[in-house]
Amino acid sequence: MDRNSFDSGDWFNRIDWTGQDNFFGTGLPPASVNEPSWPLMRPRLADPRLDPSPADIAWCRGAFNDLLRIRSSSTLFRLHSAAAVAERLSFLNTGPQQVPEVIVGHLFGRGYPGANFSEMLYLVNVDIETHTLQFDGKRGKRYVLHPVHRASGATDRRAAELASYDAASGSFTVPARTAVVFVVE
Numbered sequence: 001m002d003r004n005s006f007d008s009g010d011w012f013n014r015i016d017w018t019g020q021d022n023f024f025g026t027g028l029p030p031a032s033v034n035e036p037s038w039p040l041m042r043p044r045l046a047d048p049r050l051d052p053s054p055a056d057i058a059w060c061r062g063a064f065n066d067l068l069r070i071r072s073s074s075t076l077f078r079l080h081s082a083a084a085v086a087e088r089l090s091f092l093n094t095g096p097q098q099v100p101e102v103i104v105g106h107l108f109g110r111g112y113p114g115a116n117f118s119e120m121l122y123l124v125n126v127d128i129e130t131h132t133l134q135f136d137g138k139r140g141k142r143y144v145l146h147p148v149h150r151a152s153g154a155t156d157r158r159a160a161e162l163a164s165y166d167a168a169s170g171s172f173t174v175p176a177r178t179a180v181v182f183v184v185e
Contacts, residue, residue, distance in 0.1 A: 001029065001034075001037065001041045001044070001045070002029035002030075002034060003029070003033045003034055003037075004029075004030075004032070004033050004034075005029070007030070007032075008029055008030055011026065011027075012026060012027075012029060012030075019054055019057045019058055019061065020054050020057075021054075021057075022052050022057055024045070024050065024051050024052060025045040025046060025047075025048075025050075025051055026045075027045070028041055028042065028045065029041070059155060059156075062155030062156070063155045063156040065155065066148055066149075066154050066155050066156055067179060069148045070146050070148045070149075070181050073116060073146070073147070073148065074107075074109065074114065074115055074116045074117055074120065075112065075113060075114035075115055075116075076088060076107040076109050076112065076115050076117070076120055077107075084112075087108075088107055088108050088109070088112060089105060089106070089107055089108075090105070090106045090108075091103070091104065091105055091106070092104040092105070092106055092121075092133075092135050093133055099131055099133060101125060101126050101127035101129075101131065102123060102124065102125045102126075102127070102131050102133060102174060103122075103123070103124040104121065104122070104123050104124075104133065104135075104172075105121070105122050106119065106120070106121050107119065107120040107121075107122075117183040117184060117185055118184045118185070119141070119143075119183065119184040120146075120181060120182070120183050120184075121138070121143060121172070121181070121182045121183075122179065122180070122181045122182075123163075123172055123174040123179070123180050123181075123182075124174075124178075124179045124180075125174040125175065125176060125177065125178055125179075125180075126177060127176055127177070128176050128177065129176055130162065130173060130174065130175050130176050131173070131174055132171050132172065132173040132174075133171065133172055133174075134169055134170055134171040134172075135170045135171075135172070136170055137170065138165075138170035138172070139167065139168065139169065139170035140167055140168075140170075141167060141170075141184055142167070142184050142185070143165045143167070143172075143182040143183065143184055144165070144182065144183060144184075144185065145159060145160060145163060145180070145181070145182060145183075146159075146180075146181040146182065146183050147183075148181075149163070149180065149181065156178070158175045158178050159175070159178060159180045162175040162178075163175060163178070163180040163182075165182055
């Protein structure tokens, strides 16, 4: 809950490399930028139900590693210039009909070294509800879940079990609080 964890020092940013604790509830963060929010923070930091268990920590680490594997699978997630970003990245789900809880980015990979996919579409849903978004320009494409999502060893199974693409309508379904990547191979 710290608005500036970078400036909060080792006490608030320490890491338990055994994965048994994450030091949630260590105390209120420094007053400099956080004091106005202390009344909201104090009861949450004291609530033991919000303290992640070792299993929660392990799941989070695994889900993050899934995302790192997705990132390393394509140079499209590491474009090296503003020109490449302008040429290769576009955002869908914009304008007056936007679903504000979902970010949708399209990466065009054809002809880009190391892209490994001709197209990628990522959806990040921060809402507590599943969302289905329809894009006319995506009808009839051959999108499939990224291979990391489909792998039997993926930690976050929500993508494989709940995310979907319907080619006939150009609709993508993304589960609550999930990041999902679809690719055209």
